[in-house]
Amino acid sequence: MSFYSLELYDYSLAAMGSGHGIQGFSFILAPGDVCAVESPQADDGRLFLRALATLVRPLRGSYVFKGQHHDLRRYNDMLGCKRKIGYVSPGVALISNLSVKQNLLLPRYYHENKLDIDLDEPAMALCRAMGIEEKIDQRPAGLTPMEVQSAIIVRELIKMPEILLLDQPEMVVGHSKFDALAGIFNRLIDERLPIVFFSYDERLLSPFVNRKVRIADGRLTAETVPAKPTGTTAEDDAGKR
Amino acid sequence: MERVIGYIGRKAIASITHLMDLFALVFRIFSQVYNPPKAGRVLVRRIIVQQLYFTAVQALPILIPIALLIGCLVIIEFSKLSGQYDFSRLSVLLIVREIGPIITAQLVILRSATAVTIEISYMRVLKELEAIEMAGLDPIRFVCLPRLVGITSAMVGLFIVFDLVSILGGYAIVWAIASIPMSHFLYRIAKAVTLSDIGVGLIKAVLFGITITVTCLYRGFEAKHQITEVPIATSRSAVECFLYCLVMNVFISIVFYL
Numbered sequence: 001m002s003f004y005s006l007e008l009y010d011y012s013l014a015a016m017g018s019g020h021g022i023q024g025f026s027f028i029l030a031p032g033d034v035c036a037v038e039s040p041q042a043d044d045g046r047l048f049l050r051a052l053a054t055l056v057r058p059l060r061g062s063y064v065f066k067g068q069h070h071d072l073r074r075y076n077d078m079l080g081c082k083r084k085i086g087y088v089s090p091g092v093a094l095i096s097n098l099s100v101k102q103n104l105l106l107p108r109y110y111h112e113n114k115l116d117i118d119l120d121e122p123a124m125a126l127c128r129a130m131g132i133e134e135k136i137d138q139r140p141a142g143l144t145p146m147e148v149q150s151a152i153i154v155r156e157l158i159k160m161p162e163i164l165l166l167d168q169p170e171m172v173v174g175h176s177k178f179d180a181l182a183g184i185f186n187r188l189i190d191e192r193l194p195i196v197f198f199s200y201d202e203r204l205l206s207p208f209v210n211r212k213v214r215i216a217d218g219r220l221t222a223e224t225v226p227a228k229p230t231g232t233t234a235e236d237d238a239g240k241r
Numbered sequence: 242m243e244r245v246i247g248y249i250g251r252k253a254i255a256s257i258t259h260l261m262d263l264f265a266l267v268f269r270i271f272s273q274v275y276n277p278p279k280a281g282r283v284l285v286r287r288i289i290v291q292q293l294y295f296t297a298v299q300a301l302p303i304l305i306p307i308a309l310l311i312g313c314l315v316i317i318e319f320s321k322l323s324g325q326y327d328f329s330r331l332s333v334l335l336i337v338r339e340i341g342p343i344i345t346a347q348l349v350i351l352r353s354a355t356a357v358t359i360e361i362s363y364m365r366v367l368k369e370l371e372a373i374e375m376a377g378l379d380p381i382r383f384v385c386l387p388r389l390v391g392i393t394s395a396m397v398g399l400f401i402v403f404d405l406v407s408i409l410g411g412y413a414i415v416w417a418i419a420s421i422p423m424s425h426f427l428y429r430i431a432k433a434v435t436l437s438d439i440g441v442g443l444i445k446a447v448l449f450g451i452t453i454t455v456t457c458l459y460r461g462f463e464a465k466h467q468i469t470e471v472p473i474a475t476s477r478s479a480v481e482c483f484l485y486c487l488v489m490n491v492f493i494s495i496v497f498y499l
Contacts, residue, residue, distance in 0.1 A: 053375065075379070079374065079378070079379055082376075082377055083375075083376065091368055092368055092371060092375070093371075094369075095372060096364075097360075106373075107376040107377060110280055110377075110383070111281070114283060115284065115287060156375075
């Protein structure tokens with residue numbers, strides 16, 4: 001079993017939007033890492049997060065999730081990884097012909113093969129914290145954009161992800177939910193959930209972040225290598241690579 | 242001259258590629274039927290029932306009057322032309338073999354194919370399909386398979402309803418309002434309908450259902466970034482569905498009746 005949650009080796013990504021793409025980088029994410037992504041080009045930062053979420057196929061490179069190599073061309077194989085990755089971004093959406101509650105329960109409906117299940121107490125507590133408890137029976141069209149984004153955060157958190165990717169979370173929930181969001185992050189960090197932020201808001205970054213990577217001119221640089229945990233041997237690492 | 246040949250060649254290659262893509266999509270959807278994972282069966286079944294309701298049940302109030310009108314017209318016209326002797330046979334030939342499948346397909350294209358293309362295009366443009374993927378669900382199984390099964394089953398059901406209503410309902414209306422001699426009409430119809438007529442009609446309905454669904458799903462998935470791509474995809478899918486159904490109708494009729 002690998003110590004690292006996610007490893008990308010010799011990865012190259014084609015440009016998206018107004019970005020430059022990212023060429024020939026490696027990236028390792030370990031439990032307890034809270035990594036900030038800095039980039040003058042928002043599209044490059046977003047591209048990086050989408051690549052971690054396996055939503056973008058690389059030009060070349062290998063993707064290792066929880067110690068297992070994955071071929072990104074094998075679509076069904078990648079769905080198992082996607083399910084374990086929480087991805088919050090202003091670009092993601094709720095499914096519009098399902099209610100908020102059905103959106104939150106969709107993975108459970110599918111994987112548990114039951115339709116008569118309800119939100120459990122931790123999920124309801126998250127809904128309360130994010131201020132959408134009253135609206136869970138409505139469809140996304142009945143929610144404000146901020147409430148939709150709050151529901152997306154709740155959806156991604158109740159998946160019990162093994163990695164959390166946050167693309168500009170300050171835009172996602174607005175200032176009124178900032179404290180609630182910071183409280184949730186604190187709890188997740190205490191649980192050593194690896195988190196990758198792409199944010200321009202220092203208030204969000206400075207209290208949490210313990211590593212930074214910078215993407216500029218198609219290069220990923222200034223990465224701080226994660227500290228090795230106690231009890232992990234060199235053989236473990238060598239075997240993994 | 243070279244330019245013209247080049248243009249024709251490029252168009253031919255593009256058309257063949259498009260057809261191959263459609264077959265690839267059919268193959269991917271059918272692979273879900275033959276090798277179904279246990280997860281998601283209840284959810285998929287529920288979406289199939291919803292799709293059946295949208296495509297079949299909600300179409301009945303439109304389909305039944307159309308079937309009655311066409312049934313009346315065909316019976317009246319053929320009785321005038323043939324002087325009753327052959328008109329039940331001709332009505333059956335025309336309705337069961339040709340008009341039934343085509344009109345049903347046209348109705349499904351107008352109501353459901355356009356709706357499905359718009360729905361899938363919006364899901365793609367608004368990144369709802371990505372949300373489905375990130376939940377660990379395969380959109381082919383969760384989105385495409387229920388629509389294929391639902392629309393194809395609805396197509397078969399609507400075709401049967403159309404045939405029954407147009408022949409029996411048309412007969413009833415003509416009997417009530419016109420003075421055309423209708424003796425032994427039903428008996429002649431029963432004698433005129435062969436198993437191959439029913440079989441070919443059903444084959445057409447199934448193939449039309451598959452063609453319509455796959456074409457509108459494919460065009461829906463083609464929209465990627467802009468909302469303005471949605472009407473283009475919808476228009477293309479409607480025209481292509483109709484064209485493919487017509488070509489297939491002619492092809493099947495030639496294979497079975499010539």
